[in-house]
Amino acid sequence: MKKSALILLMIIVTLSSLFAFSACDKDKDTANGKTVTDLLGREVTVPEKINRVICIGAGSLRLYTYVGDLSKLVGVEDVDKDGTGVGATLSIRPYKMVNKDLFNSLPSCGMGGPQGSADAEKILSLNPDIVFSLYTSDKAAMDDLQQKIGKPVVVLSYGKTEAFDENVKKSIALLGDIMNRKERANELLSFISDTENYLSSIGEGIDKSKKATVYLGCQSNYGTHGIESSSANYSIFDVSKIRNVLDEYVGKNGETFKGYQKSVDWEILKSLNPQRIVLDAGGLYILKTQLQDKDKSEILNSLSAFQNGEIYLQMPYNAYYTNLETAYADAYFDAWVQYHDIAPEKLNFDYVEKAREIYTLFLGKDCYDDVAAQMYGGFQKLDISKI
Template identity: 45%
Template sequence: MHKKFLSLLLMGVCVFSFLISGCSPKYDETLDSKTKKLAVTDLLGRKITLNKKINRVVAIGPGALRLYCYINGSKNLAGVEQTEKGSVVGKPYMMVNPGIAKLTTIGQGGPNNSPDAEKILSVKPDVIFDTYASDKSSADELQSKTNIPVVVLSYGKQSTFDADMYISLQIIGKVVDNESRAQKVVDYMKNCKDDLDRRTKDIPESEKPSVYVGALGMKGTHGIESTQGNYSLLKAVNGKNVVDETGKDGTVMIDKEKLLKWNPDKIFIDEGGLQVVQEDYKKNPDYYNNLSAVKNGEVYSQMPYNFYTTNIETAMADAYYLGKVLYPEKFKDVDPIEKADEIYRFLLGKEVYSQMANNFGGFKKIMLK
């Protein structure tokens, strides 16, 4: 009898609560409220609505996983593309999070492949972060096939210090409920950019050494003739890039004779293509020895950062090394190795410069031989 009385009393309380809440169960109110749903606009301008609580995530396409790791590490990842399970050399986000490679495979991956909807579905993600999609229709198609929200990210045109990349990081933070971390990452990157600019913006053009950066990777390794116009890292330190004379942006494959004509004061060689340059030197040492930078011992390294698109943290570290070499007085308080590890530690949680240096050579003068 006592239990029956309590049951009736509780039922009466519930009915009373129901009536004073506007005749609407609180559970339904919560489901319909803004706190249960999250709306974001991705980098293609698509508006996506998804559950606010995200427990399982996949990041597909060139660089998507890396951006995710900057914000959330390996937390809540449900699967990974096969291409990420290969060598971790040159990919600090995988060096720091080796457990990612053990996750279920959700497709081949790679810049020339498409998402595998069936394999993605097999790991039941709550959201798909995607850098494959170049237009709304392809993103909408994947979303339709999987019935899972697809949020398109982008590195923008120049990747490092690019506004679209910042927005992508903030979107990730919003979706995974880690906006504070995302803002700290974006602020850190912007502060580094401002620091590099502040140190170098007032240097007169007449006092700047001319510079060439060669052997830059782009869908593979290349020799000295592979470079970039309007190169983002040289722009970051207001460098005098001889390639800008061409008026071209992005990857440029120059005629090697053009480099002799420019005859820059300093040359940087990307260590990803250094072996190609060394082999070419053996075949034609006279060509290289006619360059003033080679004769004067002004050839320096740059750590490679293009592996399944840009490793932003390595590119940032390279920018500081470029600045240190070009304007030592302006960077006299900067140890490039310590700065590199600070960047790795902040963005990925671990110092990995020594591993990168072991794999590629690190920051140093280069002797062609």
């Protein structure tokens, strides 16, 4: 009976919304709202006054926590609540860690998770004024959801190049515009711009031959992985012009690496012989098992970075999309890894203190110690014999 009533309500709201949205098309800036363009290029009319917010899809709630008023949230997907079993295998998510009491107290607006999809009935039952989504790049699907619930659905995006992608900046700016929190959005955007400019300046004028070759290992990407998981054209390295050894690989037939590599061939890794290795802490437990394998251990221990103790630990940021604050902290730490011995005068930061500053800026709380406690002690030069 309850479900039938809910379905009837959906039909009524859908019919009324058709008139509302068609009316809005005639005047993009009405007394009741304004029309914005989301990250799919959809024009969406949003109310001027928003009191009830729902965020759905991978990373949507995270972006909102950076910019929006959390008191306006009226529901959270199960993936961001404790004890639901959804997302239990995902790596650390600081936005969830900091806001767990609030998230756990709110009703469910759907399951969420990597295999999740929008739950129109649950969303409708919570009567949001607006829905921010990161579920799909399909315009028709988002238009269909918007029609079903009779509320504006605005799509955000992280883009394809992680923390420094233009779509990240556009999403933050869009949230600030819609939620009337432009000052907050601009604060974050200024930090991102200043970070890019500063880190880029570190590598200026330093000849590549003076830089140690660096390899990223155990990169988290749709789960945790071993040391063979890495990336060429890695934006967190590129921002400070770190010498990524994968960028320099050319195979016998001219093949090269582009973007994320789930499994770099072990013999290729041996031939690259990186002088320094940065490990994603999320996959360190897998590296432990690889070091117990005779053949893999032999290759790893033959590498210059292993022989000379040049192994470093960065924090995992790929978990239900990009944890931006951790990615920016990693960018500072990785710059230190590359330049601490050849250009120390350009490094005007302590990487742990910088991480504290970044967590506080984005999340309103310094949660670095909590992250470090779950990730082998945090940023460090790693003694591989003790892992």
